[in-house]
Amino acid sequence: MLKNGNMILRPVLPWFKDSRTVLRQLTLAAVLVALYAWSAVGTHLSVSELVRGIPGLVDIVARMMPPNLAILPKLIGPTVETLQISIWGTTLAIVFTIPFGLAAARNISPHPLVYGAARFVLNATRSISEIIFALVFVAAVGLGPFPGVLALAFHSVGMLGKFLAEAIENIDAGPVEALVATGASKWQVIMYAIVPQILPEFVTLCLYRWELNFRSATILGIVGAGGIGFELVTSIRLFQYQDMTTILIVILVLVTVVDYISSAIRAKII
Numbered sequence: 098m099l100k101n102g103n104m105i106l107r108p109v110l111p112w113f114k115d116s117r118t119v120l121r122q123l124t125l126a127a128v129l130v131a132l133y134a135w136s137a138v139g140t141h142l143s144v145s146e147l148v149r150g151i152p153g154l155v156d157i158v159a160r161m162m163p164p165n166l167a168i169l170p171k172l173i174g175p176t177v178e179t180l181q182i183s184i185w186g187t188t189l190a191i192v193f194t195i196p197f198g199l200a201a202a203r204n205i206s207p208h209p210l211v212y213g214a215a216r217f218v219l220n221a222t223r224s225i226s227e228i229i230f231a232l233v234f235v236a237a238v239g240l241g242p243f244p245g246v247l248a249l250a251f252h253s254v255g256m257l258g259k260f261l262a263e264a265i266e267n268i269d270a271g272p273v274e275a276l277v278a279t280g281a282s283k284w285q286v287i288m289y290a291i292v293p294q295i296l297p298e299f300v301t302l303c304l305y306r307w308e309l310n311f312r313s314a315t316i317l318g319i320v321g322a323g324g325i326g327f328e329l330v331t332s333i334r335l336f337q338y339q340d341m342t343t344i345l346i347v348i349l350v351l352v353t354v355v356d357y358i359s360s361a362i363r364a365k366i367i
Contacts, residue, residue: 223255
């Protein structure tokens with residue numbers, strides 16, 4: 098009887114397992130649909146509103162053409178300033194990232210309290226937008242590119258430090274154990290066993306962060322932190338749409354150039 102019962106249950110069990118999988122999938126789909134519906138209500142998503150806004154959008158685009166190329170000489174200074182903001186913001190971020198990244202790596206952090214504090218700092222700086230940092234630093238040190246540099250540096254530390262710490266945690270432990278066995282100090286282990294493993298990845302990450310910082314630097318002028326963003330927001334406020342088109346073209350060209358340079362350097366490293 099038991100043998101016959103097992104023979105009966107065998108074809109039933111796969112169906113039962115499949116039905117539970119289907120039920121979980123349907124439940125997940127229902128939760129996602131409910132989540133998107135809730136978000137749509139909260140954000141007032143409306144196709145009709147979008148359709149009604151198309152004539153206004155077309156009117157703005159028509160006013161943006163043709164670009165006012167006569168302002169190009171005036172944009173040279175702000176464009177160079179934007180590039181300088183991104184370079185110094187990224188460089189300062191790298192300087193501050195190294196100690197925080199080392200402290201936030203669980204396998205080499207000197208103490209759990211140091212690890213927790215470093216992780217908290219990285220999470221805090223990563224969660225606050227560079228625009229918020231720029232507002233704070235503009236109020237603290239005044240208008241100009243310097244608060245933009247500080248804003249990019251503080252915000253970038255969070256991302257760079259997190260990825261640096263994770264890269265250290267994922268290294269091959271063999272070289273580390275070999276150096277420890279020879280009596281090497283902790284700094285010697287870091288320099289000769291850890292740095293060679295993470296350096297290519299960290300340099301690539303820093304180049305990617307520079308790209309992001311350049312894009313961010315183009316809008317920091319909106320809050321008075323210097324760069325070409327100040328010219329952009331001025332043209333928008335004065336309804337000088339043709340000037341705005343020229344500025345957007347300049348930003349697009351510069352972002353493309355920075356992306357190309359960064360990709361070329363990464364290709365050489367990797």
